[in-house]
Amino acid sequence: MSDELDMAVPSDRAPTLDDVAQRAGVSSATVSRFLNNPKIVAEATGERIREAVQHVGYIPNALAGGLASSRSRMVAVLIPHLTDSIFNDIIERMTEDLNASGTNVMLGLTGTSVARTDELIRAALARRVDAIISTGPIGGEMFEVIRRSRTLFIQIWELPEDPPGMAIGFSHRDAGRDLARFVASRGYRRPFLVTADGSRAKLRRDSFIAEWQAIGGGEEPHGTLVDIPSRYGHARRAFAEVRRLDPMPDVVLCGSDYLAQGIIVEAEAAGLTVPGDLAVMGFGNSRIAGEMRPTITTVDVDGSRIAQEVMSVVRRHGAGEDIPHNSIDVGYRIIARESA
Amino acid sequence: MSDELDMAVPSDRAPTLDDVAQRAGVSSATVSRFLNNPKIVAEATGERIREAVQHVGYIPNALAGGLASSRSRMVAVLIPHLTDSIFNDIIERMTEDLNASGTNVMLGLTGTSVARTDELIRAALARRVDAIISTGPIGGEMFEVIRRSRTLFIQIWELPEDPPGMAIGFSHRDAGRDLARFVASRGYRRPFLVTADGSRAKLRRDSFIAEWQAIGGGEEPHGTLVDIPSRYGHARRAFAEVRRLDPMPDVVLCGSDYLAQGIIVEAEAAGLTVPGDLAVMGFGNSRIAGEMRPTITTVDVDGSRIAQEVMSVVRRHGAGEDIPHNSIDVGYRIIARESA
DNA sequence: CTGAAAGCGCTTACAG
DNA sequence: CTGAAAGCGCTTACAG
Numbered sequence: 001m002s003d004e005l006d007m008a009v010p011s012d013r014a015p016t017l018d019d020v021a022q023r024a025g026v027s028s029a030t031v032s033r034f035l036n037n038p039k040i041v042a043e044a045t046g047e048r049i050r051e052a053v054q055h056v057g058y059i060p061n062a063l064a065g066g067l068a069s070s071r072s073r074m075v076a077v078l079i080p081h082l083t084d085s086i087f088n089d090i091i092e093r094m095t096e097d098l099n100a101s102g103t104n105v106m107l108g109l110t111g112t113s114v115a116r117t118d119e120l121i122r123a124a125l126a127r128r129v130d131a132i133i134s135t136g137p138i139g140g141e142m143f144e145v146i147r148r149s150r151t152l153f154i155q156i157w158e159l160p161e162d163p164p165g166m167a168i169g170f171s172h173r174d175a176g177r178d179l180a181r182f183v184a185s186r187g188y189r190r191p192f193l194v195t196a197d198g199s200r201a202k203l204r205r206d207s208f209i210a211e212w213q214a215i216g217g218g219e220e221p222h223g224t225l226v227d228i229p230s231r232y233g234h235a236r237r238a239f240a241e242v243r244r245l246d247p248m249p250d251v252v253l254c255g256s257d258y259l260a261q262g263i264i265v266e267a268e269a270a271g272l273t274v275p276g277d278l279a280v281m282g283f284g285n286s287r288i289a290g291e292m293r294p295t296i297t298t299v300d301v302d303g304s305r306i307a308q309e310v311m312s313v314v315r316r317h318g319a320g321e322d323i324p325h326n327s328i329d330v331g332y333r334i335i336a337r338e339s340a
Numbered sequence: 341m342s343d344e345l346d347m348a349v350p351s352d353r354a355p356t357l358d359d360v361a362q363r364a365g366v367s368s369a370t371v372s373r374f375l376n377n378p379k380i381v382a383e384a385t386g387e388r389i390r391e392a393v394q395h396v397g398y399i400p401n402a403l404a405g406g407l408a409s410s411r412s413r414m415v416a417v418l419i420p421h422l423t424d425s426i427f428n429d430i431i432e433r434m435t436e437d438l439n440a441s442g443t444n445v446m447l448g449l450t451g452t453s454v455a456r457t458d459e460l461i462r463a464a465l466a467r468r469v470d471a472i473i474s475t476g477p478i479g480g481e482m483f484e485v486i487r488r489s490r491t492l493f494i495q496i497w498e499l500p501e502d503p504p505g506m507a508i509g510f511s512h513r514d515a516g517r518d519l520a521r522f523v524a525s526r527g528y529r530r531p532f533l534v535t536a537d538g539s540r541a542k543l544r545r546d547s548f549i550a551e552w553q554a555i556g557g558g559e560e561p562h563g564t565l566v567d568i569p570s571r572y573g574h575a576r577r578a579f580a581e582v583r584r585l586d587p588m589p590d591v592v593l594c595g596s597d598y599l600a601q602g603i604i605v606e607a608e609a610a611g612l613t614v615p616g617d618l619a620v621m622g623f624g625n626s627r628i629a630g631e632m633r634p635t636i637t638t639v640d641v642d643g644s645r646i647a648q649e650v651m652s653v654v655r656r657h658g659a660g661e662d663i664p665h666n667s668i669d670v671g672y673r674i675i676a677r678e679s680a
Numbered sequence: 681c682t683g684a685a686a687g688c689g690c691t692t693a694c695a696g
Numbered sequence: 697c698t699g700a701a702a703g704c705g706c707t708t709a710c711a712g
Contacts, residue, residue: 068690074467099460107445108439145397400705408707
């Protein structure tokens with residue numbers, strides 16, 4: 001008899017819920033219920049199902065499950081790059097959280113291209129993800145697309161004027177302004193800005209310059225633009241520009257701690273001391289900022305707070321709660337360390 | 341009339357293929373064909389469909405599509421960590437390639453846990469991914485699970501004895517051996533090994549030690565174990581151990597270039613010169629290895645070759661080709677730079 | 681080149 | 697606590 005049941009599961013196709021049900025002697029509906037919520041099934045029945053799952057080597061088809069339930073248990077995460085990314089800590093935290101609760105992550109690499117970002121958003125929507133977590137600017141026509149899909153859309157790291165969904169981040173305009181004040185208060189007179197390519201970094205730069213001039217910092221600061229991902233290759237070029245200036249800048253403000261690290265290494269290799277001959281500031285308070293020698297003066301953004309708020313919103317949305325389209329300002333603070 | 345058609349698309353649910361078909365005046369089968377392969381549909385028909393898609397704001401349901409076609413157009417990528425990962429370049433390359441060909445990436449973070457890896461593999465199989473690209477060891481019972489699923493399974497970065505699928509990597513045993521020979525040939529006598537937690541790194545370490553003793557390098561090398569992700573925090577502790585030894589080691593071999601970078605920064609902060617007072621070697625030839633000051637002597641592994649081979653296998657498998665369960669050895673080579 | 685229809689493998693009211 | 701059945705939104709032989 002048991003042998004006959006075995007024969008009911010041909011080996012040339014993946015076992016289905018029905019195969020499990022047949023072996024367990026219940027309906028596929030009951031198996032489905034047990035798999036999704038064991039408590040609502042009688043204990044003895046559950047035991048038989050468990051055995052059957054094991055026996056036939058059942059692996060649920062999440063495509064079918066998602067289609068039927070219209071919950072994909074998948075969240076899209078869109079970031080520019082993987083290497084030396086200021087977002088790695090946040091993404092890592094969220095991914096682990098998500099995985100722990102049975103949700104998988106679709107990773108999208110946008111670069112700095114709005115077109116690629118839009119394409120990835122469309123791909124995510126096609127997969128009917130439960131949420132999209134995005135770090136970059138999106139095309140104007142996407143606002144309507146996102147809105148109509150009713151998909152939870154969360155922008156992190158910045159606070160756009162009129163976001164199509166949630167935004168969890170901080171004001172880059174304010175950060176640029178405060179950076180200018182900080183630099184001035186430390187007595188530096190000739191700042192040099194190494195700005196990573198990207199709308200936010202440029203926002204900070206412009207705001208820095210405006211404030212610098214407003215508080216009488218003097219002439220317009222020098223600066224340069226570098227691609228992301230950002231490290232030594234760019235740092236070397238940027239440092240060369242710094243050196244070429246006469247008088248040389250006395251402080252370099254970088255778009256990321258990785259860039260700052262690169263500038264420090266370059267400066268020291270050139271025989272300069274940091275911050276004695278040249279001060280350097282980072283951005284983001286990545287793990288390395290506190291561990292480099294010298295430790296890096298930077299702007300701390302509470303990544304774990306962002307990750308936590310994102311997860312909270314995703315969870316509440318998953319529980320059916322209506323998420324208002326508001327913003328959460330997690331702020332930032334300048335951390336003075338050795339490098340500036 | 342046209343208004344009547346508009347009414348056929350209620351705004352309280354996402355538009356389906358049928359909505360598009362209705363507006364275009366064709367069957368949903370034709371719309372499906374057009375979307376998946378425009379050439380097989382008459383041009384005029386295609387034009388009408390294009391307009392209809394636009395008009396109703398259609399976004400295909402990839403869950404339904406995947407279920408019907410049993411091709412999810414999704415590939416799972418499993419790595420230990422995101423931060424300072426030796427795999428970032430490879431993953432970034434593959435992700436961009438995949439995205440360009442309409443395939444999305446499911447990202448899984450395994451840490452060094454086999455249990456988490458196995459769980460992520462099951463999740464990937466549940467999503468009926470077209471392939472799983474994995475970087476770590478897997479549980480023994482997974483071999484059968486993977487085999488029975490007939491899913492393309494590709495292990496990268498190493499060459500296991502009896503892989504459950506494809507393997508594209510190199511021999512860590514050989515690398516450890518060659519490292520020992522290299523270090524000896526450079527005249528170093530007191531190596532110190534900073535081994536990242538993980539089976540491969542340990543394989544290299546053991547092989548290094550065996551060879552070191554075989555060629556009469558002398559006593560057993562000192563060493564320490566660090567967690568991944570690996571940088572300054574660990575480097576600091578490791579460097580402290582190095583300093584404490586008397587006589588002090590003359591070369592430190594690190595499990596990654598990031599670790600090597602950390603050791604170099606620590607050593608220089610302590611007033612030592614690299615490689616004069618202490619030589620340092622990395623592993624992996626990450627971008628930073630050639631850009632640090634001093635540049636880092638390391639073991640180059642051709643990541644773009646690995647990415648390329650993976651993509652080739654994935655594509656061929658997607659085209660219906662039968663992939664043999666063999667291995668591709670991409671080799672490695674030691675690159676002598678300034679740090680050792 | 682196109683349509684009618686079966687089928688992919690689940691979930692979930694509905695009923696008991 | 698459990699089952700029968702409809703339905704999720706596509707794809708794809710089959711037929712014309």
